Amino acid sequence: MTKSIIPPLIFFALCLIGLPLVLSALWVKVVTSAAIFALAAAGISVLFAQLGLINLAQIALVGVGGWIALRLNYGTALPVTLIIAIAGIATSVIGAALALPALRMRGLYLALVTLMAAGAFQILFNAFQFPNGGEGFWGVARQSAADLRPPLMVQSDAGYLRYTIVITALCFGLVALHRVTAPGRAWAMIRQSEANAMAAGINVTFYKIWAFALSGLLAGVAGGLLSTALGQLDARSFLASEGILLFALAVVGGAYSWVGAVIAGVLYKLLPALLNDFGVSADIALVIFGAALLHAIMTAPRGIAGQLSGALQRKPA
Amino acid sequence: MKLQFTLATGAAALCLALTGTNATANGHAASCGLNTGEAATGAPIKVGGINGNAPPGDFSGGTDAAAAYFACVNANGGINGRPIDYLVENDQWNPELAGQVATKLVKDEGVVALVGNGSVVSMAVNAGLYKDEDVMVMASGCAISECYESSNIVSTNQGPLPSGIGALTYAVEELGTTNAACIGFNIPNNGGWACDWMEDFMSSQGLSGTSILMDPTAVDLNSVYLQAIAEGADTILLMLPAGPAIGLLKVAEEQGGRDLFTWVSPTPLYEPGVAEVLGDYWNDNLYIHIELAPFDSDGADNQNWVKVMDAYGQPDDRRDTFSQSGYISAKFFVEALLELDAESIDRATVSAAIRGITDAESDLLCAPYYVGDADRHMPNHAGRMVSYTGGAFEVVRDCFDIESSYLDPIRAQEAALGIGQ
């Protein structure tokens, strides 16, 4: 176990020190986005890999976390890091509440429930919009958006990238901790057979809700990070179709390891930006993603991450 | 391979027809910058531009026209010998991408200014960046409050607020409007902002107005139209980009709604390709407020715009109001830069030169253009009214200004600068 945490630690340390130094201003922003959505994708992976549950509403939960963070940033004087933590916890409660009807389902019907939730949140975000410094509960003024407070000690985009990498790494650590402790073992048994898990004395309901809460936490933290990164949020960023896309990329990247979530974040934000920079239409990215999803489902269930580690292991040491 | 599209070809054909007569009539080449006829060869000056081109709207006309004008300037002596290197990015209506491309232009490329910008999301995301980096933006196709309420953004087009109120002014005075419904996107700094001020205008006139704010991704325009019926309004103001506005007009046509309401719209519906999509049903029943001169105006700047686009534009460039606006923004920008010593051009001198623009005249605009050093800018708030008559648009009222308390700070600036006195 101690061995397995070394590669991710090295990876995050390298990113933390190296990336802000070598990247130009544009790529600092892009990589920040990619790191944030890697976090959201990790939430999808928890449900998919540990319990076989399909969640198409993760982007909607990112929006919920972002909404809470914006509301608190405008409405209170709390430090931004605390706001992001509150956004994560509140979103995890909402994620767990959404899980209640899902407890009796899995497979296709659960996917459909999350799709309906994603559709409903899309309408909610559009109807009520994201806070922009206005009065009242919804905090929306029909005017230009007010300024947001950045986190303490973060003055630049590069500083915010470091801040994002640290929080992302901490959250990945939290997921890893779950995998090797009681929840991870419980999830593994539930995935095998709910009846057996129950017979073994595992509280199936509790651990299922726990998984949804963890996934929601990651989405909420991602939303909080995103709101401060962009300075404001737009309802059009949280469409149901984006939830479908992020799920597809989490599967393509590989749901069974942290590398997969990183790949998903990179594919979701970095690849389109690269194509855009080369002047290639972003539509091409969609075609690639679609083909990659089909490929992953048909022949590579562990995704790109699985194929990478497979290739590494086959190499004689 | 890209296929050809009716709208682009239609627009191009229309412009060809327009220029065909004019080009043969006076036969002069386009006039740009120093007009030396010799290509500029000095160190390039980097200038940026951001447009938004993705559903639900194409706002690329401004940067297309600015690119054409800069190409023409570069072929005619440049900025005292230095060519303009014009870098255009598309934000695809995506706030994240908008932040990224602006950072790239302003920080990585170090552009001296941005010209011809046309987007709904980019200005909202980047107003703070422009201010922090003190880079000026001479926008051309703006539709949100940030474009008119920021120290570093000045837009040549009016945006929905003045143009919408202008359309309503005409409707109230000439068409007997007493109760207007403003249909706009439910985006706080776009539809919400413009429709709010429209309601304010109606109540200041002792009349009533309501807002119907729709989801920009709404599928069913029919129910938006029915909502307008349920409101009991006598006039519909289409505070929307051209695409959704046309969709709504189609729904109304299907329901036979032409005579149920008075139909008015701000500038976006004034587009060369619109006749092809709308057909004859709306003839003489649709009134549009236009922010700049009509496309077929004989004015020198309008004619030169056509020539520049013919000679230096791309065949698929849109030739809409944003295009005119991009041309005139680029022209004022170049005129301001030509005042500077070519060697001293950097962001600080360019920002100061842009702020120094006052009383710049053009036949494309109803009133002089100016920038000045202020916390908000809206130099263009007077326009004309046209009536849709199928194949063509007919001017039914020449230049008129609007009455709105929104303009109070703007009028104070104008008084201080001695403009329009």
Add this chain to the structure above:
Amino acid sequence: MVYGLFLVSGLAVGSLYALGGIGLVILRNSTGVLNFAYGAIAAFSAMFAWQIADWGLPGVVSWIAAVATGIALSVAYGRLIAPSLAWREPAVKAIATLGYMLILLGLIGFIWDDALRKIELPSDKAAISVLGVRVTLTRIIAFTVSIAAVIIMVQYLRRSHTGLNMRALADNRDHAALLGIPIVKTETLAWGISGALAGFTGLIFGSLVRLEPTVITFMVIPATAAAICGRLTSLPLTLAGGLFIGVAESMLTLYKPAAPLRTMAPFVIAALVILWMQRGQKLTFAKEA
């Protein structure tokens, strides 16, 4: 009068949801695939029909092209990709169609720029007045086709030999294979019928609502809501669900506080239906759909 207006308008929108839902259910019944790419197939067909008309070919050719494109795209997936997933669980089959959806959506964006377009149908001009609302022939066609599709399919499944095969496949694929039912042929037929409906829906949707590929592609989400109302299996209930959702959505417009939220109707109704279907089940032991 005003209620009639909203009722008729709601039925018109609802019949589009129902048309989509019916196409989904027909396919799911015989192949077990919930096809999320249905909307993308519809969008591609509508754009292709527009392209044909834009090339100056007569209207009839473009409408036939829409239906033919729908069939071709649907059958292509059914023959090339679906068989290798035939024995996987339903959720995986559905997720795989998301991949196809992304591919088609990317291709559409690549081939056709964003521009103002519209599809003219001759039936747009003819209209009758129902409850004070002018209803075009196109809307009447959409409404009647959705009802006719249900009646014809129900009769077809009940009476014809291939229909019997489809029902057998739906009940138990393994047993059907053992009985010597030609699985490939039967499934191809189902993909074809569903594709034809997708092409038709895309054409009507592009004409009635908006010819915008992303909008048509993601109409699959409310169409799925209609299909859920039919428990993903019943055609008549899907039709009823689609129409009910359309009318509910339209009527909500009249109540101003709810008006901005009216488009949530499909999702709320579908979620309620799912919850109701799960009633009485024990808390744990989640079931595969």
